[in-house]
Amino acid sequence: MTFYLLLLCRFSLGMVVGHGVRCLSQLAELPELHQMMRQTCRDYAQKELAPIAAQLDKDHRFPAKQVQELGAMGVMAVEVPESLGGAGMDYLAYCLAVEELSRGCASTGVIVSVNNSLYLGPILKFGTEEQKKQWITPFTTGEKVGCFALSEPGNGSDAGAASTLAQREGDEWVLNGTKAWITNCWDASATVVFATTDKSLKHKGISAFLVPMPHPGLSLGKKEDKLGIRASSTANIILEDCRIPLGNMLGERGMGFKIAMQTLDSGRLGIAAQALGIAQAALDCAADYAHKRTAFGAPIGKLQAIQFKLADMALATESARLLTWRAAMLRDAKKPFTKEAAMAKLAASEAATFVSHQAIQVLGGMGYVTDMPAERHYRDARITEIYEGTSEIQRLVIANNILKEYQQ
Amino acid sequence: MSARVLVGVKRVIDYAVKIRVKPDRTGVVTDGVKHSMNPFCEIAVEEAVKLKEKKLVKEVVAVSCGPQQVQETIRTALAMGADRGIHVEVSGKDYETLGPLQVSKILAALAKKEQADLIILGKQAIDDDCNQTGQMTAALLDWPQGTFASEVNIEADKLKVVREIDGGLETIKINLPAVVTADLRLNTPRYATLPNIMKAKKKKIANVKPADLGVDVSSRLEVLKVDEPPQRQAGVKVETVHDLVGKLKEAGRI
Numbered sequence: 328m329t330f331y332l333l334l335l336c337r338f339s340l341g342m343v344v345g346h347g348v349r350c351l352s353q354l355a356e357l358p359e360l361h362q363m364m365r366q367t368c369r370d371y372a373q374k375e376l377a378p379i380a381a382q383l384d385k386d387h388r389f390p391a392k393q394v395q396e397l398g399a400m401g402v403m404a405v406e407v408p409e410s411l412g413g414a415g416m417d418y419l420a421y422c423l424a425v426e427e428l429s430r431g432c433a434s435t436g437v438i439v440s441v442n443n444s445l446y447l448g449p450i451l452k453f454g455t456e457e458q459k460k461q462w463i464t465p466f467t468t469g470e471k472v473g474c475f476a477l478s479e480p481g482n483g484s485d486a487g488a489a490s491t492l493a494q495r496e497g498d499e500w501v502l503n504g505t506k507a508w509i510t511n512c513w514d515a516s517a518t519v520v521f522a523t524t525d526k527s528l529k530h531k532g533i534s535a536f537l538v539p540m541p542h543p544g545l546s547l548g549k550k551e552d553k554l555g556i557r558a559s560s561t562a563n564i565i566l567e568d569c570r571i572p573l574g575n576m577l578g579e580r581g582m583g584f585k586i587a588m589q590t591l592d593s594g595r596l597g598i599a600a601q602a603l604g605i606a607q608a609a610l611d612c613a614a615d616y617a618h619k620r621t622a623f624g625a626p627i628g629k630l631q632a633i634q635f636k637l638a639d640m641a642l643a644t645e646s647a648r649l650l651t652w653r654a655a656m657l658r659d660a661k662k663p664f665t666k667e668a669a670m671a672k673l674a675a676s677e678a679a680t681f682v683s684h685q686a687i688q689v690l691g692g693m694g695y696v697t698d699m700p701a702e703r704h705y706r707d708a709r710i711t712e713i714y715e716g717t718s719e720i721q722r723l724v725i726a727n728n729i730l731k732e733y734q735q
Numbered sequence: 736m737s738a739r740v741l742v743g744v745k746r747v748i749d750y751a752v753k754i755r756v757k758p759d760r761t762g763v764v765t766d767g768v769k770h771s772m773n774p775f776c777e778i779a780v781e782e783a784v785k786l787k788e789k790k791l792v793k794e795v796v797a798v799s800c801g802p803q804q805v806q807e808t809i810r811t812a813l814a815m816g817a818d819r820g821i822h823v824e825v826s827g828k829d830y831e832t833l834g835p836l837q838v839s840k841i842l843a844a845l846a847k848k849e850q851a852d853l854i855i856l857g858k859q860a861i862d863d864d865c866n867q868t869g870q871m872t873a874a875l876l877d878w879p880q881g882t883f884a885s886e887v888n889i890e891a892d893k894l895k896v897v898r899e900i901d902g903g904l905e906t907i908k909i910n911l912p913a914v915v916t917a918d919l920r921l922n923t924p925r926y927a928t929l930p931n932i933m934k935a936k937k938k939k940i941a942n943v944k945p946a947d948l949g950v951d952v953s954s955r956l957e958v959l960k961v962d963e964p965p966q967r968q969a970g971v972k973v974e975t976v977h978d979l980v981g982k983l984k985e986a987g988r989i
Contacts, residue, residue: 359807359810359936360932360933360936363810363811363814363927363932363935364929364932367814367926367927367929367932370926371926396926399928400926400927400928400929401928401929401930402929405929409930414928414929414930414933415930415933416929416933420929424929
């Protein structure tokens, strides 16, 4: 008996120690499963996305075929359990997938990220079993994508000031208002919309709703003509007497703000991963050019000025990557990760803009023309410091957490 | 059909890597160099998995010979849809000198042991370009072979194989059990899906030693030296066909 108790204790201790050791060693080297997954996404991105990324950007074209192929691979619903049609993998795997895909095409990266984190994420966490079957399963295959409607023309960072109204009329909710900057909306078949059910309660009066697209009372504004990530559609969603059944409320009444904030906590890791992919692609481009371009009688990679740039670019990217992995691992271990996620998103997005800026500098004139992808990385990078929480908001989140830690 | 397919997969230096010869000229640098599954082996795995999906075969077994690292290659085959793997442990000097003769002996022994009905291999490996293993395996087993296959169909108890040959395409019908080697146009290998990568982790890889199969892996060949191909020289422009013929004669080419 004692022997078996001892065995049980050793086993439990082993699990605790093993778990901690596994987490640490994951930062040093990914587990085999994650390596295989990363390789498959990298292969796909390099063979199927990278060759068409420039044209997709030029045509502002949604990569429907590729999204379907990614759906078949399970990448459109990485964290969704297999019972609902997803891949049933963890968030670290998801971040790896988004980074590798974004390295090939940043627009495809954000399409995948929005579907996974911003659309499927909240439904997975807050939806009823019935809602999950209806709103998750059809969106795992790549046939349909979803979007997330929080921002409005009057408020982005100030999410609590939502002015889109939801009024109950009999057995329906009636939505009225305008949502702005909604990624994927022209290609989406459903959206998670945030509207206020009680303005007097301010942010505690916001609720979340599921609306199919197209739907009477829901119309789309013109596609924004963006600086970058042009293959993904961005537009306003206009709600005019948009009627949905009561069963379309996600979570409890008044829970909307909490749902939005928790969703964005995770979503910002997806964006961090996208930014890492852009940074890595820009670094790939610059390093390759440094080998090939000769000036002053040798490849420019021999010049210290270029070497210092490459070193700084690699450092920024790798640091942000470790922050992203750590935040994802904390989330997977169900530990608090808000501060780390904000740090990851901030670091990765600033790395993306820094690295892509320097990549153009390394390429010189060639960096300024569309013959090389450097200019596209530069344009794609910029949005990562803005959406899913501006860099300023990330700093507020980090500061708030630090001050809490040091509470007197 | 109770068919069991054996698919051979080889771990080779990735096709995109620039090959460098070792300073001692005994081989090429493999340490720290990216390796992946031989592209023709990927096509072989894909074909086997497709046959399974069409319910023409029951089980796909992926086999690889080499050191610990080849398990990654076997796992890739499992992630593509193979059911289980066999890792034939060969390492050190034996691995350096491992070639088609030894591998075909191993595959023949495994085919008998596993009671395989079909062996699918890549037509050749991109590192040694031998193009021998499939043919040798068939000879050792006294099985028919369909090499350079660009199309494979099972019709009743026979295999219809369309082969890519110098003159065009040749269609043959061979009895099962048989050996098929895959050529480039046989199929387009699938990307491993995430659920399959997850499932691959649970699939079994058995470990076997060549001695267990009664195979002697000592090489009959000795590599004397390995050199880089000569640097490509600049060409010469000529004005007339007459000049061209003259230059070719000069160079001893005709």
